Amino acid sequence: MERKLISARCGVINPLSIDDYIKTGGYVALRKALRMERIEILEEISDSKLRGRGGAGFLTSTKMMGLAKESGPMKYIVCNADEGEPGNFKDRFLIENDPHQIIEGMAIIAFATRANHGYIYVRGEYDHAIEVLQWTLLEARKHKFLGNNIMDSDFSFDIELRSGAGSYVCGEEFALIESIEGKPGRTRVKPPFPTSIGLFGKPTLIQNVETLVNIPAILTMGGKAYSKIGMPNCTGTKLISLSGNVKNKGVYEIPFGISIRKVIFELGGGIENNKKLKMVQLGGACGPFIPEYMLDMLIDYERFEEFESKTGAGAIIVVDDRFDLFDLMLRVVRFFEHESCGKCTPCREGHAQLVILLQKFIDKKASMKDLISIESLARVMHQTALCGLGQSSPTAIISTLRYFRDEYIDRCDIWTN
Amino acid sequence: MDLTQLLAQYPHEENRLIDLLLDIQKQKNNHFISEQEIQMVAKHIGVSEAKVCSVISFYTLLSFHPRGRYVIQICRDIPCHINHSASIVGTLEQLLGIQMGQTTQNGLFSLEYSSCLGHCDAPPSMRIDGRTYVHLTPDKVKAIISEYRGRTP
Ligand SMILES: Cc1cc2nc3c(=O)[nH]c(=O)nc-3n(C[C@H](O)[C@H](O)[C@H](O)COP(=O)(O)O)c2cc1C
Ligand code: SF4
Ligand code: FES
Numbered sequence: 184m185e186r187k188l189i190s191a192r193c194g195v196i197n198p199l200s201i202d203d204y205i206k207t208g209g210y211v212a213l214r215k216a217l218r219m220e221r222i223e224i225l226e227e228i229s230d231s232k233l234r235g236r237g238g239a240g241f242l243t244s245t246k247m248m249g250l251a252k253e254s255g256p257m258k259y260i261v262c263n264a265d266e267g268e269p270g271n272f273k274d275r276f277l278i279e280n281d282p283h284q285i286i287e288g289m290a291i292i293a294f295a296t297r298a299n300h301g302y303i304y305v306r307g308e309y310d311h312a313i314e315v316l317q318w319t320l321l322e323a324r325k326h327k328f329l330g331n332n333i334m335d336s337d338f339s340f341d342i343e344l345r346s347g348a349g350s351y352v353c354g355e356e357f358a359l360i361e362s363i364e365g366k367p368g369r370t371r372v373k374p375p376f377p378t379s380i381g382l383f384g385k386p387t388l389i390q391n392v393e394t395l396v397n398i399p400a401i402l403t404m405g406g407k408a409y410s411k412i413g414m415p416n417c418t419g420t421k422l423i424s425l426s427g428n429v430k431n432k433g434v435y436e437i438p439f440g441i442s443i444r445k446v447i448f449e450l451g452g453g454i455e456n457n458k459k460l461k462m463v464q465l466g467g468a469c470g471p472f473i474p475e476y477m478l479d480m481l482i483d484y485e486r487f488e489e490f491e492s493k494t495g496a497g498a499i500i501v502v503d504d505r506f507d508l509f510d511l512m513l514r515v516v517r518f519f520e521h522e523s524c525g526k527c528t529p530c531r532e533g534h535a536q537l538v539i540l541l542q543k544f545i546d547k548k549a550s551m552k553d554l555i556s557i558e559s560l561a562r563v564m565h566q567t568a569l570c571g572l573g574q575s576s577p578t579a580i581i582s583t584l585r586y587f588r589d590e591y592i593d594r595c596d597i598w599t600n
Numbered sequence: 601m602d603l604t605q606l607l608a609q610y611p612h613e614e615n616r617l618i619d620l621l622l623d624i625q626k627q628k629n630n631h632f633i634s635e636q637e638i639q640m641v642a643k644h645i646g647v648s649e650a651k652v653c654s655v656i657s658f659y660t661l662l663s664f665h666p667r668g669r670y671v672i673q674i675c676r677d678i679p680c681h682i683n684h685s686a687s688i689v690g691t692l693e694q695l696l697g698i699q700m701g702q703t704t705q706n707g708l709f710s711l712e713y714s715s716c717l718g719h720c721d722a723p724p725s726m727r728i729d730g731r732t733y734v735h736l737t738p739d740k741v742k743a744i745i746s747e748y749r750g751r752t753p
Contacts, residue, residue, distance in 0.1 A: 269720070518715060
C-alpha cells in the first residue's frame with residue numbers, strides 16, 4: 184500500500200553522507216534541470232499538478248509562476264520547516280533521514296524562477312534536525328551543489344538556516360517572514376502575497392519541506408507520469424504522520440486516494456491494547472474530529488476541504504474510547520490560545536471564551552444557550568480571524584458539533600439557562 | 601564567553617536578533633536575558649530596547665526570568681496526552697519537589713509545558729537542554745534526572 188517516492192532513502196542511507204545520496208540518484212535531477220530551459224521546468228511541475236504539502240494544498244506551479252514573473256535583483260525561496268502542528272512529524276522525518284533532497288528541490292526551483300537566495304526556517308525545538316541541516320549545507324556547498332556556479336554552470340544560489348524560537352504561528356507565511364526578519368511572528372494583511380512583496384520586501388516563494396522534496400522526483404520521472412499517481416486532482420504521494428492510540432505509530436508514504444481506515448488498520452496495525460476506536464483527528468490540532476463511520480473517506484485534498492478547513496498536512500491522530508471528547512477539545516483550544524499572536528480580536532478573545540464555554544460542558548453545567556454560544560463563536564472566529572490560525576482553530580469544535588452533537592446535548596442541563 | 605565577545609560574532613542586522621538572543625541564553629546557566637543584556641543587544645543590533653523586549657516576550661523559548669540550569673519541557677498535546685504524559689508530569693513534580701512552571705531551589709531544574717515537540721510517534725516526550733527524550737516511562741524519567749544531577753560538579 185505504501186508507495187515510496189520521496190521516502191525511499193529514509194532509513195536506508197546514511198543521511199549525513201552526501202556520497203550515499205549521490206549513489207542513490209541524488210542531484211541527478213538538479214543536473215538535468217540546469218540543462219533545461221527554465222520554462223520547461225515550470226511546465227513539468229505544472230503537468231505534475233503538485234499541490235503544497237504544508238496544509239493549504241495550493242497548486243505549487245501557480246506560486247512558482249508568480250515568482251518567476253517577478254523581475255528585480257533579489258528573489259527568495261524559503262523552505263518552511265516550522266512544523267509545529269500537534270500530531271505532525273513528517274518534515275522532521277524527511278530532514279533527519281534524507282536532507283539533501285530538500286537542498287536539491289530548492290536549488291531546482293531557484294534556478295527555474297531565477298531566485299538567488301534561500302532560507303530554511305526550522306522550528307527551534309528541532310535540535311537534531313538543525314544539526315543535520317547545518318552539516319548538509321556545508322557538504323552541499325563543498326560539492327558545488329550550492330554557492331557560486333553550481334555544478335560549473337552560470338547559476339549561483341545559496342541557502343541560510345534560520346531557527347524559530349518556539350512559536351507555532353511562525354509557520355504561517357507572513358509570520359514566518361517577520362520572524363526571519365527578526366521580529367515577533369505576527370502576520371500581515373494579504374494581498375500583496377509573498378510572491379510579490381515578501382521577505383525584506385522582495386518576491387518570496389515559501390514551500391513546505393515535503394513539497395520541495397517532490398520536485399526532484401517530478402523532474403526525474405516527468406510531470407505527466409507523476410500526475411498519474413494518486414487521484415486525478417490530487418496527485419502524487421502523501422506522507423502521513425500516524426500517532427495516538429494506534430499500534431505502529433510513524434510516518435508512512437501513500438499515494439493519495441487510500442482510505443483513512445486502511446492507514447490505521449493495515450499500516451498502523453489497528454488500535455493498541457484491544458481498545459475500541461472512538462474518533463480520529465485529521466491534520467493535527469487545526470483539523471476535525473471524525474467518528475469511526477467516516478474512516479472510509481479517502482485521503483484527498485478535495486475531500487478534506489469539505490470540512491471548511493484545509494487540513495492537508497497529513498496527520499492522523501487516533502483516539503480510543505477511554506478519552507473524553509471535551510477534555511481533548513480543551514487541550515486543542517488551550518494550544519491555540521497559547522499560540523495566538525494576539526493581532527486580531529476574534530482569535531485573541533475568542534479562545535479565552537471557548538475555554539470558559541468548554542469548561543462548562545466538562546463540568547456538566549452548560550445550558551442550551553451555551554450550546555448556541557459555542558456554535559456561533561466558533562463560526563465567527565472561523566469567518567473573521569485574520570490568519571489561518573484563528574480561521575482553522577475552531578474546526579475541532581465545529582466538527583464535533585456536527586458528528587458528536589449528542590455528547591454536547593448530554594452535558595447540557597436543560598433546566599439551566 | 602562573555603557578552604562582548606559573543607556580540608562581535610553577530611552582524612549589526614535586525615534579522616539576526618532572534619539567533620543572537622537564543623545564543624546568549626544558551627551560554628548562560630540560568631537561560632534568560634537580563635536587562636543589561638537587552639540594552640547591549642539593542643545597541644549592537646541598532647534597534648530600540650522595546651523592540652528587543654517585544655521579541656523576547658513573543659517567543660516561548662526566550663525568557664525575561666531566570667530559569668533552571670536544565671529546562672525541562674514536557675509536551676502537553678493530544679498524541680502525548682493520550683499516551684500517559686500526565687504520569688510523566690507527576691513523576692517529575694514528585695522527583696524534583698516542584699510544580700509545573702517552577703524552578704528547584706538549587707537552580708538546577710525548571711519544569712515547563714511545551715507544545716507538541718514533533719515526536720508524537722514515540723510518546724510521551726520531553727526536551728531538556730537541546731535534547732528530546734521519547735517513549736518516556738516513570739522509570740526512564742528517574743534515570744534521566746539522576747543522570748543530569750550527576751553531571752553538575
Ligand atoms: C498558523 C499556521 C501555521 C502553519 N504552519 C506551517 C508549518 O509549520 N509548515 C508549513 O509548511 N506550512 C505551515 N503553514 C502553511 C503555510 O502558511 C503555507 O501555506 C505553506 O508553507 C506553503 O507551502 P506549501 O504550498 O508547499 O504547502 C501554516 C499556516 C498557518 C496558518
Ligand atoms: S488569527 Fe490569531 S494568530 Fe492569526 S493574526 Fe489573528 S490573533 Fe494572530
Ligand atoms: S504531541 Fe507530544 S510530541 Fe507531538
